[in-house]
Amino acid sequence: MAAFGTEFMPKMALARFENNKWSDAELVSSDSISMHPAAHVLHYSSTCFEGLKAFRHEDGSVHVFRMDQNIKRLAQSSRFLYLPEIDEVQVAKMIVDSVAQFATEVPVPPGSMYLRPTHIGTEAAVGKAAAPSDTSMLFVLLSPVGDYFTGGAKALRLLLDETGMRCAPHMGMIKSGGNYASALGPITKAKAEVQADQVLFCPNGDVQETGAANFLLIDGNEILTKGLDSSFLHGVTRSSILTLAADMGMTVTERDLTVAELIERAAKPEVEAVLSGTAAVLTSVGTFIHKDKEYKVGTGKPGPIADKLRQALNDIQWGKAEDKHNWLTKIV
Template identity: 70%
Template structure:
């Protein structure tokens, strides 16, 4: 089977901003983009994107999960990168149109159709290092995917690092540059201690990994960093916390230090997990800090992690009620 995210549908939706106006969105071949080598995005990283999914239900219908939240976050990222503003209704229709066109290609559970709206600055100017791109391109890619973890999600190993994932004021922007800045630390952690990911903890403040939010589960309490500009405001994170509150769990969004994390994570029954669109809710089994390994909850997948993951999947797959109105029916 092809690697996750490497297969694409033949067409995508695309709109362009030039002369202070957006073009009419159009269906175009996925390989049709042409960029000037001086395009702003290629030199000054004026790029942001989203990741969301469409799911097939047992009756054959197709539903997109939390589309409006992803659109709003892309608008926020675009504004913070000084990219041209776009109407959320335009992108919403672009997503609906392309997903409906390829509805027959949406896999059955546990697969899904991964949706990647992307906004990039296209103005051909290498003299605008300190100025925004006046032109841009907004497009929507589709990628039919299987389960992110073939054979099931195993508990991950995380290396705690006393550095930030990205510039503190850019953390809430879903931009390619933030992922690029995390890549070298992750590669070094894999080589040095066989870690799966790095948990970035600047000045002892537990934040996020290179591609997911972090949650500590201690009994009936979930602890995760309070929202600020330094890290990504995950939509899966928000969904999991909402489901936890529905169950009567205590959700503490606050500062979490490395010292407190290591003290609580080794307690019997403690759990830790990463949340994200691709991995949903993935267990963490080992924390590595200053050359020492700490087993979280005995290093196994915790019951609460597994239960919350299943609860979210059941809503996405139409196996449970959708009390919060998270699903948008496409067809």
């Protein structure tokens, strides 16, 4: 299997918003798109996207996980970027039709089909630095992916950065390319200087998120994470894990968490720290790096509760456990 997200199905669903209405979606070649070099997205970053997956079950059926939540978030991102309002029913049909078209290509577990709905501003107007794009394009890319943990899961090294944020606070809830770009500098620097795998952004000591994932702390029977606000991304995987944790009888706490409390709790042997996201579900953190000191998190290795929660979510996605929360949409 190629590197995650580098292999694509030959066709994708695409619709355009022009003359104040959406065109019918078409299945077009996925190797290129046509737009003017002055397109709004290329100059003023009017872009948002989603990441979700389709899974093959043992009976051969194919199901998409929490599609409704990802479409709602795409609609929210589009509104916050003042892109044309998406048609949520149309986007759902584009996703369903695309997956149905390539259902035979959906890998068996632990692989899946990664789906990338993307909405971009296309108006050719470099004078619109302070105005939204009146036209746009929405497409759905499909990428077959393998096991994220090929070669075995390892606990990550995380730099705790109290000086900056992943993105501007009012942009935090938007899944936009610009937010990932703004985190690249600190992440690249942390990799080079302290061999960190990621940066956990903690402006003024407030533990928020990493460059591409939400952060959760597991302390015995409690799972703790920052309460939702507009400063960071409201992850669908985060929400799913918290729901499953509650189902297992764990205490779910959503509140502000300081760097000082994080480091203090990390010294306890039973503590686990994890990052949540679509690609890996949960990735364990073994080391915090803060002010040139390293702190082992719990045992410093992937922990049993993280494994249990990841397996519980995977089992639902792969059809090995009951879908009590109606998270799956059957495609074929």
